[in-house]
Amino acid sequence: MAAPGSVKLLLAASAAFGAASRRCLLLVGAGKPGRHGELDRGNAASRGASRGFSLSAPSRRSSEDKVTIHFVNRDGEKLTTQGKVGDTLLDIVVNNNLDIDGFGACEGTLACSTCHLVFEEHIFGKLEAITDEENDMLDLAYGLTDTSRLGCQICLTKSMNNMTVRVPEAVADARQSIDLGKNS
Amino acid sequence: MAPRGWGCWRWAAQPRARLLSPAAAPLGFRQLLSTVELVPHICVVGSGPAGFYTAQHLLKHHPQARVDIYEKQVVPFGLVRFGVAPDHPEVKNVINTFTQTAHSTRCAFRGNVTVGRDVSVSELRDAYHAVVLSYGAEDHRTLGIPGEELPGVLSARAFVGWYNGLPENHKLTPNLNCDTALILGQGNVALDVARILLTPIELLEKTDITADALRVLRQSQVKRVWIVGRRGPLQVAFTIKELREMIHLPRSQALLDPADFEGLEDLIKEAPRPRKRLTELLVQTALKPPKGEKADGKAEAPRAWGLRFLRSPLKVLPSPDGGRVAGIRLAVMKLEGSGENAQAVPTGAVEDVPCGLVLSSVGYKSLPIDPTVPFDPKLGIIPNRNGRVSGAPGLYCSGWVKRGPSGVIATTMNDGFLTGQVLLQDLEEGVLPIGPKPGYSSIEPLLKNRGVQPVSFEDWEKLDAEEVAQGQAAGKPREKLVDPQQMLQLIGH
Numbered sequence: 001m002a003a004p005g006s007v008k009l010l011l012a013a014s015a016a017f018g019a020a021s022r023r024c025l026l027l028v029g030a031g032k033p034g035r036h037g038e039l040d041r042g043n044a045a046s047r048g049a050s051r052g053f054s055l056s057a058p059s060r061r062s063s064e065d066k067v068t069i070h071f072v073n074r075d076g077e078k079l080t081t082q083g084k085v086g087d088t089l090l091d092i093v094v095n096n097n098l099d100i101d102g103f104g105a106c107e108g109t110l111a112c113s114t115c116h117l118v119f120e121e122h123i124f125g126k127l128e129a130i131t132d133e134e135n136d137m138l139d140l141a142y143g144l145t146d147t148s149r150l151g152c153q154i155c156l157t158k159s160m161n162n163m164t165v166r167v168p169e170a171v172a173d174a175r176q177s178i179d180l181g182k183n184s
Numbered sequence: 185m186a187p188r189g190w191g192c193w194r195w196a197a198q199p200r201a202r203l204l205s206p207a208a209a210p211l212g213f214r215q216l217l218s219t220v221e222l223v224p225h226i227c228v229v230g231s232g233p234a235g236f237y238t239a240q241h242l243l244k245h246h247p248q249a250r251v252d253i254y255e256k257q258v259v260p261f262g263l264v265r266f267g268v269a270p271d272h273p274e275v276k277n278v279i280n281t282f283t284q285t286a287h288s289t290r291c292a293f294r295g296n297v298t299v300g301r302d303v304s305v306s307e308l309r310d311a312y313h314a315v316v317l318s319y320g321a322e323d324h325r326t327l328g329i330p331g332e333e334l335p336g337v338l339s340a341r342a343f344v345g346w347y348n349g350l351p352e353n354h355k356l357t358p359n360l361n362c363d364t365a366l367i368l369g370q371g372n373v374a375l376d377v378a379r380i381l382l383t384p385i386e387l388l389e390k391t392d393i394t395a396d397a398l399r400v401l402r403q404s405q406v407k408r409v410w411i412v413g414r415r416g417p418l419q420v421a422f423t424i425k426e427l428r429e430m431i432h433l434p435r436s437q438a439l440l441d442p443a444d445f446e447g448l449e450d451l452i453k454e455a456p457r458p459r460k461r462l463t464e465l466l467v468q469t470a471l472k473p474p475k476g477e478k479a480d481g482k483a484e485a486p487r488a489w490g491l492r493f494l495r496s497p498l499k500v501l502p503s504p505d506g507g508r509v510a511g512i513r514l515a516v517m518k519l520e521g522s523g524e525n526a527q528a529v530p531t532g533a534v535e536d537v538p539c540g541l542v543l544s545s546v547g548y549k550s551l552p553i554d555p556t557v558p559f560d561p562k563l564g565i566i567p568n569r570n571g572r573v574s575g576a577p578g579l580y581c582s583g584w585v586k587r588g589p590s591g592v593i594a595t596t597m598n599d600g601f602l603t604g605q606v607l608l609q610d611l612e613e614g615v616l617p618i619g620p621k622p623g624y625s626s627i628e629p630l631l632k633n634r635g636v637q638p639v640s641f642e643d644w645e646k647l648d649a650e651e652v653a654q655g656q657a658a659g660k661p662r663e664k665l666v667d668p669q670q671m672l673q674l675i676g677h
Contacts, residue, residue: 101244102237102597105281109274112594136425139458140592171598 024086024155067156070164073100078164085158089151089165090115100167108152110134113141115151118166127154143168224249224611225623227312229299229553231255232262233593234318234583236282237600238607243288245608250290252312252624256298257351258639258671259647260286262320264593266350269376270391271383273661278593286641292624295639296672302636303627305554309578311626313616314607317557317566317573317581318600321548321589327368331500332544335359336509340367340377340545347380347397349664354396359508360404362540366512368497369545370413371421371590375430377543378409382436382487392655392662408439409489410537414496414528416519417444417466418451421590424462430489431469439490440470451522466491494518495535496528500542511538548589564588571603578616580607643675650674 069092071079079099083092090104093115106112110133119127124147130138134153138144145168226242228235231253239251259265261279268275286293299305299319308315324341326332338358345353365381367374380388385402413420431438445467452463495514503510516533519526550566552559558567558574565588566573566581573579582603583596591599610616631638647665654663665671 101241101601102594105278105594105597106274107277107280109277111272111274111277112592114594114597132428133425135461136423136428139424139461140594142598144457171595171602 024088067158067161069156069160070162071098071100072164072166074167074169083156085156087156089117089154089156092156093151102170103167104152110137110150110152113137113150114170116141116144116148116168117151117154118145118168119147119149120164121147123160123163124149126159141168142171222248222618222620224313224616225311225621226251226607227308227315227623228253229305229308229315229317230262230319230583230585231257231260231282231293231295232318232320232583233264233278233282233596234320234585234600235262235316236260236285237597238316238318238582238604239291240281240285241601241604242607243285243290245604246611248290250292250623252292252294253286254297254299254303254308255293255295256319258296258668259644260293260295260641266345266348268348269344269380270347270388270393271379273391275593278597293639293641293644294624295644296668296677297631297636297638300553302634303630305557305579307627307630311622311624313611313621314578314580316571316603316607317553317579317585318583319550319553319585321550321564321584323549323551324544325547325549327497327544327546329497329499331502331509334500334502334509335507336362336540337500337542337544340369340373340543341548343377343543344373347393347401349394349666351666351668354666357396357400358541360400360406360541363405363407364410364537364539365406365408365541365543366410366412366537366539367543367545368412369421369547370411370419370491371545371547372423372426374411374543374545375422375426377545378411378489379426379429379433381406381409382433382489384434387434390659392660392664394664394666395658396666406541407487410492410539411489412492412495412497412514414494414517415526416493417448417491418455418459418463418522419524419526420462420466420491424458424465427462427465431465433487433489435485436487436489437485438469439488440466441490442470444491444493445470455523492537494528496530497544498534501536509540509542511536512542548584550585550589571599571606572610637672637677639672639675639677646675647671 065084066082067085068080068082069089071081071093073079081092081096081098083089083095087095088108090108092098093100093103102114105114108115116138127149130149130153134150138148138150141148141150148168151165224246226239226249228239228251235253235255239253242249242251253260255262261282264276264279264282285291297303299308305315305317324339326339331337336359338356342353342356343358346356346358360381365378367377380393380401381404385398388401389398430436448463448467452460455463494517496517497512498515499513500509501511501513502508514535514537515530516535517528518531520529521527550559550564552561557579558576559565560567566585568574568581568586571580571582571586573581580603582600584591586603587599607616628638648662651662651664655661657663665674
């Protein structure tokens, strides 16, 4: 159940910088240019400051790096978006400004459960092993299922292309949500 | 229902609806009114997670709403700044989201304004379309036992406020010249306090804990901390992440009596996942050999923490000269019932535990803000239905003052969103007054006349920069300012 030794060491070492971004370095290869080279991504202040802006540099990489993900939001709406292999699901939500209320409050530092997502069975089974730390926070998530994980800990792989993840209810039925900004 | 003749005439003569009472207007007109662009002015009282998340929801889901967030402290963020432990900086990342909200052109932070003293809730209700009370729980539940007033007996809330730089607890300066501290209560706050008492000082030095707290903790003699609960291991209120931190505390060992955990693993087989995992970790830790016997030969666990169960405080025992705490008398309890609803009942036996410091961590408590706002002293909350304050249209509440003082930030976040949702629903359905309201423009002169100088978010950012700069010199993320007068001077008030 525990992650392989070297992953654990890396996670422990990078705890101060935001576990999520370092974790995914293992998948993309540490030497690659691009967002993961920005070490201050783990820094809370810069992360907060950059939230409103797209972090994707003009892509010089091939489209083979891109993965399409479908999010089913709490109100049933389907949001389709793209991310790069190695991005976490939290990264995708943030970078694409997906309209999911309160997602990722602690900014990927395993200090909350607001990036809780529900996966399809066949995807869930192939995800990287869960750590005690993630399990501890998942314990607090509302509406936990057998295929739940925290989005900030799940890195995109090519095999996830076109997968659908569901954003579970936070507490009450969000379908009652009134949005006076939308045309009703 | 026949409309009053003058109503229609007035509307024809004066397109702006403000002179008309909606009740007098014909139905068609009312429908027309609702499509006129109204700028709702909403007031939120309290700038902790409840206040900010409610504001966030309102601003996001209503394109014109303006939200003013009032705060009695000079600085924003409530318990995120004054409650979350210094060694939990990730939890404070939510401040980035709050900062974004505060930066909205439709949002204004108004610090250094004490609602209920500088301005009344009635005055706010007159000025704004809706008022949301999100002022949390600033007090603590007392033990109600003899000796509670002795030097050396503190509320955990005050201790936390002290090490986190809450101005009102600045002078607490606890006396840590004893080897044993005893904490009553087994929630996450109790573990926070224990952890701060036992963490090696060099680790605390890199956090935003106040300089004063570091100075006192550096000289602390406390070697052992007991964390005592009335009920059993299956009723502990702390969560697994915090327990794991205690277990991994450098140079401390866990003192858990295996006898307390006998037979538990069978009892929790069907328990919900969080309780099951938590109990498994407790049992596992209780059955491990003490740290001193590790293979690396380092018997370096000079400090210890332990959990004691089924003990309820009866009396604080004074020193011979009556000057301070020397111990505490605990009633030995037994459990009736099981699971989360088990009750502790006295067996008649008592036990005295020597200690030099008693910290009561048995819950925070809200206080009534204003005589015009209903308050339930027994539950310690504002009576409400889904955030609508009972018997007070246009008045709402969110967070701990609405639901009681428990839950993590995410819980309060969802609650803030819910209250926001309910408020917007009322706005949409015409439950709230629909004419224009002056908002802050009528409060500002009131405050000025009363000699109150509100602090803006920009002002806070100056203080923030100052704290960060001072912290850099000490290798800390920030050196908190703890004197409100100094803070006001720094921003030119």
